[in-house]
Each structure stands twice: as structure tokens, then as C-alpha cells.
Amino acid sequence: MAALVSELRLDGLTKSDDVLLELSRRLAAYMESVFPFQYEGKVYQLINNYVTSLHMRCDVCGTYPIFEVSIIKGEDGQQLNVGNNCIDRLTNRQLSSWFKNYREKRENIIRNRKYIDGLSLVLDGSLRNEFALKITDSDIERLSLLLEKLINGFNPDRRESQLAECYIKRTKYA
Numbered sequence: 001m002a003a004l005v006s007e008l009r010l011d012g013l014t015k016s017d018d019v020l021l022e023l024s025r026r027l028a029a030y031m032e033s034v035f036p037f038q039y040e041g042k043v044y045q046l047i048n049n050y051v052t053s054l055h056m057r058c059d060v061c062g063t064y065p066i067f068e069v070s071i072i073k074g075e076d077g078q079q080l081n082v083g084n085n086c087i088d089r090l091t092n093r094q095l096s097s098w099f100k101n102y103r104e105k106r107e108n109i110i111r112n113r114k115y116i117d118g119l120s121l122v123l124d125g126s127l128r129n130e131f132a133l134k135i136t137d138s139d140i141e142r143l144s145l146l147l148e149k150l151i152n153g154f155n156p157d158r159r160e161s162q163l164a165e166c167y168i169k170r171t172k173y174a
């Protein structure tokens, strides 16, 4: 049993690493799904979307300041910084909400790393009967649902954090 656990750690990727990797694949797929679009008779492409603490201006409508910025690049290589309303209108989709949601999920997953990694070790270990302590079926179900929730980028409430911490502590791999 100990060998299996160290194998899991040797490959270097924890559960939360996997989840973040999957999330960045989804980002790449989304970026690809945003087709080139027209603005003032030129074809533009979405290059990036990010949050900035600098005060920036939307190059399309002049709104100032904008903190969520899409960078678009024209066929002539010219780059423009574009705010949320304008990028949604130009691409004709809810692009700004998609990115907002993506960033929020990503931040939550990073914040909840220790629970995601801890719970997945607890659940794997319990499948292999690694613990002297027996986890009841109903707690396994609660922990699995909680892990699913965290993987999907939602935050645990206080009771869920306590449940996770309790099991991670009690089944500590030492």
C-alpha cells in the first residue's frame, strides 16, 4: 500500500494539478472557438483576456478605466485593448462572463488545493482499505460530493471545510 502512495507522488501531479491542467485545456479550446470577427472593416482575432490593476482605456468606445481587458489583433498586426461591453458586442457572445467565470473557478481551485489533494488521497486510500479508521459509506459519499464541488471550482461552506479538515487530519499520510 505504501508503495502505491509513493508512486502517486512520484509522477509529480497532484489531483489539483490535474484539475488545473484540464481547466487550461478548456481555456485553449474556448480561445480557439472564438472566430475572427470584423471591426471597422478589418478582421480581428482575440489574443488574450486578463485583469489589470492599471487604469486602461477601451480602444473601441473610450471607456476609462477598464480593468478586464481583451486584447485583439488586426490582420495588419495592430493591437487594441477592449473592455467587456465592446468585446461581447464585437464577438457577439458572452465572452466577458465566460472569462470572469473561468478566472473565478481557477482562483477557487487554487485556494482549495489542500482540500482537493487531501480529499482525493483520503478517498483513494479508503478504496484500498489503507486506514485503520473506517470511513462510513455515507461519509464517503459526502466527501466525494464535496470533492466534486471543489473540482468544479466552487468554495466549500464552513461545515464542508470542517468535514474535509477532519478527515484529512485523521487519515494523514505520515
Ligand SMILES: [Zn+2]
Residues within 6 Å of the ligand: 058, 059, 060, 061, 062, 063, 082, 083, 084, 085, 086, 087
Ligand atoms: Zn468599449
